[in-house]
Amino acid sequence: AQSVTQLDSQVPVFEEAPVELRCNYSSSVSVYLFWYVQYPNQGLQLLLKYLSGSTLVESINGFEAEFNKSQTSFHLRKPSVHISDTAEYFCAVRTRGSQGNLIFGKGTKLSVKP
Amino acid sequence: EPEVTQTPSHQVTQMGQEVILRCVPISNHLYFYWYRQILGQKVEFLVSFYNNEISEKSEIFDDQFSVERPDGSNFTLKIRSTKLEDSAMYFCASSASGVGSPQHFGDGTRLSIL
Numbered sequence: 001a002q003s004v005t006q007l008d009s010q011v012p013v014f015e016e017a018p019v020e021l022r023c024n025y026s027s028s029v030s031v032y033l034f035w036y037v038q039y040p041n042q043g044l045q046l047l048l049k050y051l052s053g054s055t056l057v058e059s060i061n062g063f064e065a066e067f068n069k070s071q072t073s074f075h076l077r078k079p080s081v082h083i084s085d086t087a088e089y090f091c092a093v094r095t096r097g098s099q100g101n102l103i104f105g106k107g108t109k110l111s112v113k114p
Numbered sequence: 115e116p117e118v119t120q121t122p123s124h125q126v127t128q129m130g131q132e133v134i135l136r137c138v139p140i141s142n143h144l145y146f147y148w149y150r151q152i153l154g155q156k157v158e159f160l161v162s163f164y165n166n167e168i169s170e171k172s173e174i175f176d177d178q179f180s181v182e183r184p185d186g187s188n189f190t191l192k193i194r195s196t197k198l199e200d201s202a203m204y205f206c207a208s209s210a211s212g213v214g215s216p217q218h219f220g221d222g223t224r225l226s227i228l
Contacts, residue, residue, distance in 0.1 A: 032214060043205060043221035044157070051214040090157060097213055099145050100170055101159035
């Protein structure tokens, strides 16, 4: 069985500060890793994904995440956040090589204050 | 950019009634999914559908639930006799063929059972 843990349910930060949203997973098989973002009253949007290759992946809006196999982590980071980054962020895994379902973490609400 | 669309955005139904949630996946996608998110809880997988049949389902997806792709464009989730605990946000998702293809989500249908 697979599971995803997002330890921080809420993360308040000031604008232009750095942020790290933590994600750890547990799986007996290799997985793909994803971060999704949910803005208020909207659906889940794919932010970035790790499938293979370089362990550091980046999104178009400045977020990055690093796959760490030994620590089974896929933490999301941004060096300088904007008000518009306020949203809920979900980490998810899927069994490598499958088209199967995503297993989600509980989500982290990022609140960026001016 | 093509989107997954879901209707209605909010559905209010009396307990015991049948409800059908509708989704139009991205047109060239082949894999379809339903997830739900009870308020304050994780996004949970319900069912995946490929080649006109269910490929995987969770324990939540019991005999009260069914899915259908009636006309080659819509993908529906039916709950036969709704219960109070079915109140949740229901998300439809689709993905293209190819291992590692990410799932694209709709904005969800908020189902409220009275």
